[in-house]
Every structure is written in C-alpha cells, then in structure tokens.
Amino acid sequence: MGALRIILQIVGIVVLIPAVTMVTLKIAKQDADGPSILFPGGKLISGELHTGPEPDWSFTDDVPTIELQLVDPLSSRTIFIMESDGKVYIPSGYMRSTLGKIWKDWAFQADAGDGLAVARINGVRYERQLIRIKAGPVLDGIVAKLVSKYGPGATREAIEAGDVWIFEMAPRGA
Amino acid sequence: MTMKNYSILCAAITVTVVLGVLYIPGLSDAIEQVVLVFLATNAR
Numbered sequence: 432m433g434a435l436r437i438i439l440q441i442v443g444i445v446v447l448i449p450a451v452t453m454v455t456l457k458i459a460k461q462d463a464d465g466p467s468i469l470f471p472g473g474k475l476i477s478g479e480l481h482t483g484p485e486p487d488w489s490f491t492d493d494v495p496t497i498e499l500q501l502v503d504p505l506s507s508r509t510i511f512i513m514e515s516d517g518k519v520y521i522p523s524g525y526m527r528s529t530l531g532k533i534w535k536d537w538a539f540q541a542d543a544g545d546g547l548a549v550a551r552i553n554g555v556r557y558e559r560q561l562i563r564i565k566a567g568p569v570l571d572g573i574v575a576k577l578v579s580k581y582g583p584g585a586t587r588e589a590i591e592a593g594d595v596w597i598f599e600m601a602p603r604g605a
Numbered sequence: 606m607t608m609k610n611y612s613i614l615c616a617a618i619t620v621t622v623v624l625g626v627l628y629i630p631g632l633s634d635a636i637e638q639v640v641l642v643f644l645a646t647n648a649r
Contacts, residue, residue: 440611447615451622453640456633459626468637469644525644534644 461506465498465551471506471537472498478554485602486557488514492580494552497521501537501561502547508537511581512552512600515572520564522577522585523596538596550600559600566591573597 456470466472475498491497491514499521500507513520523538525531532539541548546561564570570587577585589595606614626633 437606440606443611444615444618447618448622451619452626452636455623455626456636459633468634469641470637530644530647 465500466508468509471508472500473507474505475500475507475549475551475556478551478556481555481557488517488519491519491552498551499537500549500551501541501544502549503544504540506537507549511577512550513573513576513580515576516569519600520573520576521561521598521600523598524585524594526596527592527594535596538598541598542596546598547603548600557600558603560603561598562601564590564597564599565593570597 456467460467460470460472463472464474464476491512494512496509497512498507499510510521510523513522523535526535526538541561542563548559548561550557550559564573570590574585574587574590585595590597626636
C-alpha cells in the first residue's frame with residue numbers, strides 16, 4: 432500500500448510539472464501583442480497598418496513566419512506564408528489528426544466563420560480575409576512554393592484529402 | 606509522505622514552475638520549441 436502511494440505521488444508530480452508549465456505559458460501569452468512560437472497571443476496592436484494597393488508579395492519569400500490574428504475569435508498565432516502567382520497563402524497541417532484538431536483550432540474557426548484576419552509581416556499589419564482553397568490548378572504553384580520554402584511533406588493530394596488546409600489571404604471584400 | 610506534506614510539495618513545485626517559466630530568460634522559448642517538435646512529430 433505504501434509503495435503504491437509513493438508511485439502515485441511521483442506520477443502526480445510528473446503530471447503536475449508539464450501541466451502547470453503549459454497553463455502558465457498559455458495564460459501568460461493570451462493577451463500579448465502577438466503570439467509566441469507555439470501559444471496563441473492576443474490582438475495585433477503594434478505596427479503600421481497597410482493601406483493602398485496590394486503589395487508585391489514576393490518579399491515574403493524571405494519571411495519564414497508571420498503573425499496571423501483572427502478577428503473572431505480574437506487570437507493570434509505564428510504561421511508559415513507562401514507567395515504564389517502574385518497571391519499570398521498560409522498553410523495549416525495535421526488537420527485530420529487528433530492532436531492537429533486541438534493544435535490548429537484556428538483553421539477550423541477561420542473556415543467556419545467570416546475569415547476576417549490581420550496579418551503582421553515584418554512589423555506591418557495587413558487586413559485580410561482568409562479563403563480556403565480546397566482544389567484546383569492553383570494548388571500546384573502553392574505546393575511548389577511550400578516545398579521549396581519549408582521542405583518536403585505537403586502534396587497536392589494531402590491538400591485535396593484535407594490533411595493540409597490552404598488559405599488564401601485575400602484582400603477584404605475581394 | 607503524508608497527504609499534507611505532499612500537498613505542500615505540489616504547491617511549492619507549482620510556484621517554482623510558474624516563476625521559472627515567467628522570469629527565467631529564454632526558458633519559455635526553449636519549452637515551446639520542445640513542445641513544437643513533439644507536436645510536429647506526433648500530430649500525424
């Protein structure tokens with residue numbers, strides 16, 4: 432009985448430490464001006480708000496990650512970005528796995544909601560609308576850029592099967 | 606260990622972990638990198 436109690440107490444501590452760590456990180460980041468590496472942040476506040484004509488998005492080839500904030504629900508995360516054929520896209524992987532469904536809840540929210548978002552790239556904020564791209568020849572260019580920029584893994588088949596979701600970051604009202 | 610002492614130990618660990626995560630420079634980033642690798646490896 433005594434040995435079982437000691438084992439349970441050790442297990443409790445082993446569970447307690449990562450649980451407290453995750454909860455602390457999540458709470459500490461949730462109202463921040465932007466996300467951390469993994470945990471969502473709050474509203475993107477700092478940075479000039481872009482106005483005027485569409486930029487030449489090819490500059491994002493040199494940008495590893497951006498900060499993306501949904502308007503509803505209001506939260507932000509760090510994410511990859513790809514430019515293809517003058518338009519700009521973001522991916523969300525692991526969409527059919529259990530962990531992915533928890534980790535990438537923002538993608539489900541963006542797809543189910545109005546898709547209004549703000550992207551902060553190199554310190555400049557862009558008001559955008561997320562439009563999911565499920566199929567079509569446009570995927571070839573997107574996949575090519577995704578693979579060349581971030582390494583192999585994503586395929587057109589994976590996107591069409593729903594394992595990887597692709598959103599175009601379109602201008603609002605487009 | 607009695608339940609009282611165990612509760613005190615858990616409380617002390619909780620406080621230590623919270624303060625460490627919040628105030629040790631670079632610790633939170635390091636933890637997030639480890640979790641990110643874990644997720645990228647297992648979320649398939």
